[in-house]
Amino acid sequence: MSKTLICSCEDVTAEDIRHAVSRGYSDVESVKRFTGFGTGICQGKGCLSAVAALLCKEKAQKPASLLPFTPRPPLYPTEMSLLASMKVDESQPPVGGVPEELAVFPPTLRPEGPVRAKAKVVIIGGGIMGLALAYNLSLRGETDVVVLERGYLCAGASGRNGGGVRMQWGTSANIELAKRSIELMGRFARDMGINVWLRQGGYLFMAKTKAVAERLERNVALHNKHGVPTRLLTVDEAREIVPGLSMTGAQAASYNPEDGVIFPWPFLWGYANGCRKAGIQVETFTHVTGFETSDGLVRKVKTDRGDIACDTVVLASGAWSPELAKLVGVQLPNEPHRHEILSTEPLKPFLSPLVSVLDSGLYFSQSMRGEIVGGMGDPKEPAGLNMGSTLRFVSRFSQALLEQMPQLGHVKVLRQWAGCYDVTPDNNPVLGRTPGLENLLQMSGFVGHGFMMAPAVAERMAGWMTTGESDELFTRFNLRRFQEGKLEREDMIIG
Numbered sequence: 459m460s461k462t463l464i465c466s467c468e469d470v471t472a473e474d475i476r477h478a479v480s481r482g483y484s485d486v487e488s489v490k491r492f493t494g495f496g497t498g499i500c501q502g503k504g505c506l507s508a509v510a511a512l513l514c515k516e517k518a519q520k521p522a523s524l525l526p527f528t529p530r531p532p533l534y535p536t537e538m539s540l541l542a543s544m545k546v547d548e549s550q551p552p553v554g555g556v557p558e559e560l561a562v563f564p565p566t567l568r569p570e571g572p573v574r575a576k577a578k579v580v581i582i583g584g585g586i587m588g589l590a591l592a593y594n595l596s597l598r599g600e601t602d603v604v605v606l607e608r609g610y611l612c613a614g615a616s617g618r619n620g621g622g623v624r625m626q627w628g629t630s631a632n633i634e635l636a637k638r639s640i641e642l643m644g645r646f647a648r649d650m651g652i653n654v655w656l657r658q659g660g661y662l663f664m665a666k667t668k669a670v671a672e673r674l675e676r677n678v679a680l681h682n683k684h685g686v687p688t689r690l691l692t693v694d695e696a697r698e699i700v701p702g703l704s705m706t707g708a709q710a711a712s713y714n715p716e717d718g719v720i721f722p723w724p725f726l727w728g729y730a731n732g733c734r735k736a737g738i739q740v741e742t743f744t745h746v747t748g749f750e751t752s753d754g755l756v757r758k759v760k761t762d763r764g765d766i767a768c769d770t771v772v773l774a775s776g777a778w779s780p781e782l783a784k785l786v787g788v789q790l791p792n793e794p795h796r797h798e799i800l801s802t803e804p805l806k807p808f809l810s811p812l813v814s815v816l817d818s819g820l821y822f823s824q825s826m827r828g829e830i831v832g833g834m835g836d837p838k839e840p841a842g843l844n845m846g847s848t849l850r851f852v853s854r855f856s857q858a859l860l861e862q863m864p865q866l867g868h869v870k871v872l873r874q875w876a877g878c879y880d881v882t883p884d885n886n887p888v889l890g891r892t893p894g895l896e897n898l899l900q901m902s903g904f905v906g907h908g909f910m911m912a913p914a915v916a917e918r919m920a921g922w923m924t925t926g927e928s929d930e931l932f933t934r935f936n937l938r939r940f941q942e943g944k945l946e947r948e949d950m951i952i953g
């Protein structure tokens with residue numbers, strides 16, 4: 459049988475697009491993620507219009523709902539050495555970036571009809587946190603649950619992250635959560651019937667300053683106490699693990715071979731499928747616009763498809779959580795901060811661990827498709843919900859990467875994008891009940907490590923919600939701690 463090829467870079471056929479539609483992924487962004495179309499060297503230029511036409515022909519979409527991909531820098535595949543040659547003024551904050559974030563998705567993408575009138579639990583946010591929680595509630599027999607997501611699955615940070623999963627943390631609470639999450643991730647493909655490409659190639663942290671080297675040393679002792687086999691490396695030992703790594707400016711390194719990298723998107727599909735199979739509704743393109751409260755309880759969640767009466771509301775809206783909390787008069791300490799990231803053309807496998815320079819926040823790994831995927835925080839980035847991409851980032855990143863791996867100078871950057879870290883003052887999440895609004899549960903503030911924490915946090919939260927048994931996690935990370943000043947800072951933060 460002949461195949462109609464739609465995306466020749468990624469070998470995506472018309473049948474693949476129809477398959478995505480049959481699985482419920484029918485807007486271009488979801489289809490792009492489900493099939494991989496538009497993620498290759500032509501950056502979607504050659505295939506988007508064909509996919510759009512096919513979606514209309516299949517009656518999966520109306521023309522008015524077909525949004526073009528917005529051009530982002532680099533406009534065409536560009537060598538890292540060229541990007542690294544651009545001058546960056548480190549004294550100035552980054553400005554702007556393209557594209558502008560969509561505040562509201564087009565009404566034509568909204569499912570027809572109103573949301574249901576009542577649900578026991580309403581979860582706001584269809585990122586990894588909201589979906590993992592809903593799925594874990596279903597495992598405990600609670601299926602009277604609705605997940606509300608204003609965009610497509612993967613629209614938030616959960617669809618934009620680096621996929622790093624590690625046990626190398628600075629506090630016992632985070633080490634134990636990460637250990638459990640990685641254990642669950644190892645079983646995810648078997649349990650959920652979807653491949654998430656978990657590859658435990660380790661994490662190699664480099665320290666350039668004495669203070670950071672001492673931090674690594676302190677943390678190695680803590681990891682070992684928790685059974686995590688992290689070890690300190692000399693500069694030469696690090697070069698043995700990553701041949702070609704210059705280790706320029708590095709004094710020390712730490713390495714845990716059991717850390718790794720996953721591919722984030724299938725996690726969301728896996729959890730969403732699991733929810734739907736259990737009878738939980740996952741409502742995409744459904745925007746929460748407000749709340750109705752009385753007597754210290756949230757009574758209704760208001761959406762652009764009608765109101766839902768509920769017993770419990772969970773705020774799992776990532777970087778948007780403070781904005782939503784404000785609608786119900788709650789002040790969260792979280793701040794959104796843009797983090798940019800990029801991916802290169804694929805190379806033969808050569809890089810086993812994810813490598814990070816802890817001092818600068820540079821990190822990079824190699825995906826299962828061979829691409830170098832990496833990012834770097836910008837200390838000048840102002841707080842705000844900005845998901846635009848900048849030339850400044852690709853340039854800063856390329857400079858920092860080529861310092862450590864000069865041989866990558868000729869590799870071309872194919873794609874870049876951005877998402878928001880959901881940052882709290884102590885780099886730990888906001889979990890548990892809201893003082894003054896007992897049935898509003900918090901599940902946000904996961905900074906740059908929420909993806910890897912989600913399976914374990916959701917498991918604990920579902921248990922805590924359905925059994926009523928106390929769990930110290932929801933006291934330790936309660937909103938009250940910011941007023942009471944009981945903060946235990948997590949310092950192993952990338953970016």
Ligand SMILES: Cc1cc2nc3c(=O)[nH]c(=O)nc-3n(C[C@H](O)[C@H](O)[C@H](O)COP(=O)(O)OP(=O)(O)OC[C@H]3O[C@@H](n4cnc5c(N)ncnc54)[C@H](O)[C@@H]3O)c2cc1C
Pocket residue numbers: 582583584585586587588606607608609612613614615616617618619620621622623744745746747774775776777778782797798799833876877878879901902904905906907908909910911
């Ligand atoms: C560039 C980058 C790299 C990262 N790297 C890693 C990494 O390597 N490892 C790791 O573990 N973590 C990483 N993270 C962090 C991780 O992605 C997040 O901590 C995690 O995805 C947060 O999940 P979430 O479900 O809380 O939020 P999100 O995934 O952002 O989900 C929140 C959802 O709420 C929806 N929403 C917002 N407002 C409304 C509304 N009004 N109505 C309905 N829905 C709404 C949003 O559309 C969004 O989909 C990274 C993040 C970024 C940005």
